[in-house]
Amino acid sequence: MTKEITGFERMVFTKEWIKRGKPPTREAFIKRVCEVKGIKYTPAPDLKTSRKSSIDMNARMFPVKDKK
Secondary structure: OOOOOHHHHHHHHHHHHOOOOOOOOHHHOOOHHHHHHOOOOOOOHHHHHHHHHHHHHHHHHOOOOOOO
């Protein structure tokens, strides 16, 4: 049974990627490390999309009142 990669492991693998001089791509490096260690690779979440949706939600959640 293999476990999914955690955020902490992704951070540690990213630090190792930087130490090694940034081989071709970070995600390819992390994917290869997961294969070697027997960890189920899952792609990183798309933070731009999640941040944009949370900003949009907050804008509607607290509407600005008109000043008189």
